[in-house]
Amino acid sequence: MTQTFIQTFILLFLVTDPFGNVPLFVSAMAQVPKQRRWKIVVRECAIAFFVLLLFMFFGRHLLAAMQLSQISLRIGGSVILFLIAMRMVFPQPGGMFGDNGKGGEPFIVPLAIPAIAGPSALATVLLFSSNTTTEIVIHVGALVAVALVWLAVFLPAERLQEKLGPQVMAAFERLMGLILSAMAVEMFLAGIREFIKSL
Template identity: 80%
Template sequence: MTETFIQAFILLILVTDPFGNVPIFVSAMQNVPKARRWKVVVRECTIAYGILLLFMFFGRHLLSAMQLSEISLRIGGSVILFLIAMRMVFPQPGGLFGDTEGDGEPFIVPLAIPAIAGPSALATVLLFSSRSNTEVMLNVAALTAVAVVWLVVFLGAERLQKALGPRVMTAFERLMGLILTAMAVEMFMAGIREFLKSL
């Protein structure tokens, strides 16, 4: 049981990639008042946790009811990731996610989805839903532990930026954008391959 928990924990850490998402969170929080940033982080992490938990238990039923396949989820998510990656590599005047209305506070998109609960994370928890009840409970515990890691990493994102400096963070953001571009293309190609196999 311990081995199953550790495997699920490591897999969820890899697919949600909290450390790789630090530049995204820092960029998205630039227009949010400092006193409110921790509340936004907690809210977005809670939303992402809830969505992944929902998909873990009811994901297959939701996709079936909406007549959507895992292939369309993967391809659609890869397009979103690719667009975000392009803005990371080639910064725009409106910021990473374009101009926003009001105080520019992010809500659900793009932090909860797709930064944390992205296509790979949703596909992973969908696979968890087909296992036994005991394993599902272990996976819920692993997801909860991973959510704690999100909070620790993202609440400390501002300090990390100050420690490394704006130039290093910009370079790191563009590097992550390049990696994210490759991941998005790979995810898109994998979706296309699965689609061709289904014909």
């Protein structure tokens, strides 16, 4: 049970990539008054949390409605995770999600979606659809724990970026990308094994 919680927590931490999103949060709120920034951070994290929670609970019904199997979602999700991991290891000029522009107060886009609750995170929580109460509690608990990490990282985002510096932040993001790529490959192989068993 503990191992499952830790694995779920690590996977959610990697796909939401809080440290990698620090520069995006800092730049998106550059024009926002300082006294409002913490409120925006809490709001965006709450929106991302509830979106992921919604996908976690209704993911199985969504799959059934779209006539998708768990196997195809696992393989497709692994490909998305791998592409995100590659962008973390080899950064693009526009960042992981492209150039989002500046100015005004951010609302939902780009901070809640897709920075935190992006395609890889949504695909990942869809895989957490469970039948047992124990697994549901573990997955929700891991999501709550990760949401607390978001707040711990994004609330002091400006100070964190200043103290660690861009080089350390970039190195940390590349390390997370490397770990995420290995997890994506493992998820892909698991999907292939399930597909072969279903033949």
